[in-house]
Amino acid sequence: MVPASHTKICSITPVLPHARVQHAGGLYVWQLDAALVDDLGAELHYLVPDLPSNSAAAEDPSHARSFDLLARARGRRHSLAVRVYNAVRRIDPDAPYLPAVLDLWFSRRLRAAIQNAEVLDFQWSSWARLIGLRRLNPGAITVVTLHDVSSQRGLRERERATSRLQRWKWDLAHRIARSSEKHLLRVADHIVVFSEKDRSLLDPQAAHTHIRVIPPPLAAGHSAQAKVSRQPTVLFLGFFARAENRDGLLWFVERCWPAIQDAVPGARLRVAGGGMSDELRAHLENVTNVDLLGFVDDLDDVYQDTSVAVIPLLSGAGVKFKTVEPIVRGIPVVATSVGAEGVGEPSWYAGVADDAREFSAAVTDTLLHPEIAFERAAGAREDAMTIFGREAFLNQLRNVYLRGEPNSEGLPHGI
The missing domain is CATH 3.40.50.2000 (Glycogen Phosphorylase B;)
Structure with a gap:
């Protein structure tokens, strides 16, 4: 039985959920969509960039039901935005896709999708940078899912770097990512991570109560124990x-x-x-x-x-x-x-x-x-x-998306 929550969620994400997604983060977003819509009765609308992967997903019959593709128009502004984005990404790998950002700010129709939502959902650290869009809907609950902790990735890449320039680049990326993570801790209502390890990386002093560890439901449907393979x-x-x-x-x-x-x-x-x-x-x-x-x-x-x-x-x-x-x-x-x-x-x-x-x-x-x-x-x-079971996953989603409370620790309106 599908509960009639009808909570209106606007998800701002780089990936349009569909069954044939080829990477782990996309698989999580697909599972999240199925859980929120089919199991919990939410109304979910996606704002995703018009990239080749999403255009292909839009042709897949299994794709999410309601979505808009961002930055579909091609022209001088789009070309300039792409060039700026590519330049910025050289020092900041988590920079959000600039053509989509401009579309979100300047399109009245897309702003309406944000303004009409009860929950604003941001997937991945790069798109969580757009949490300032909350200013368009200050009454909405904001949920940020960090698929990994980017500041940790920056540190590891800095350690593996073989040149001074590469070490400088990844050190700067680490500092930018850590600054962004601290900002999100202040302004987001809920931050979702997949493990206690990531919670500790974000909040070493355990000072914040709005970080939620929600393991993905990867155990769903696997009731049988694997058998010993006959060949190595x-x-x-x-x-x-x-x-x-x-x-x-x-x-x-x-x-x-x-x-x-x-x-x-x-x-x-x-x-x-x-x-x-x-x-x-x-x-x-x-x-x-x-x-x-x-x-x-x-x-x-x-x-x-x-x-x-x-x-x-x-x-x-x-x-x-x-x-x-x-x-x-x-x-x-x-x-x-x-x-x-x-x-x-x-x-x-x-x-x-x-x-x-x-x-x-x-x-x-x-x-x-x-x-x-x-x-x-x-x-x-x-x-x-x-x-990693499904029931535990659904219970966590109810608390975050359907019964979410504002973050009393942070600044008003995500500013």
Whole structure:
């Protein structure tokens, strides 16, 4: 039964939700849409930029029911805004898409969508920068979802930088991101993060009560425990347009995969996910025992014959959905510390290692002793099902979106 809340929500986000979305953040927005509209009865309207990915999503029958595409008009102002945006992003990766920002401020029709909402929802740290739009509707509750903590990403990239210029760039990005996060803490009514780790990064002193940890409902629909695979199969799932996934895959293939093949000659690596460049694909096609699956509609088909999932990420921030997905299915997982960050306890993993030799050894041990690894994974799955279940997700959404209270700590009207 769908409750008749009819709460009017305007979501300002870079992604139009649809069933075939290829990255984790988009998957969350799709699940959020289904929960708010189908389960909780909210009326949800999206304001999203007219980018190729959203134009394609608009052709998908599964897309969100109500939306406007921003910055559709092409002309001199649009071209200038794109050039400025591209220049700013070189030092501020979280800068919002400037053509869409201008459209939001100057279009009477789009302003009306904001003014008529009871809740203004901002997804991702970049679009949370637009929280000043609350001035158009000071009575609305504002909800900001930070898919990761950008200031942490800036610090990590600064540490990995190989030149003084790159270190300066990422240090500046870190400072800008941290300033933005502090501003959001002051003015947003609710800030949603996916893990306690991210809450602690945002608010080390635990001084704010309006930060909500809402784990994504990745356990929904996974009632059966995975079975031990008959063949030694390693899976890496990711969206390879993201640098952290691309770099992690190359690190694993070049630093770990040869040793694993020597120890387990029949092992195969399956790489699933969209966004892969022709250059990366050509490189991987020359690596032995690697199968490139591309984008996969049904992840259950991929996980069905998986012996171990690897999460060899070297950078990035936030909860990695690719880490949670195999855990809630009862599949052994080997991850780096970045890949495991914010997801469960060390006991949930078949191994957590940042050293290539140790990472390879953990994968090899899992492939050689699958019964032991799957028994351990079954225990991790039981714990994960309680955290990443749908009912817990819905209860949290009710409190934030349908019964949300203003943030008494902050400044009025999001100024």
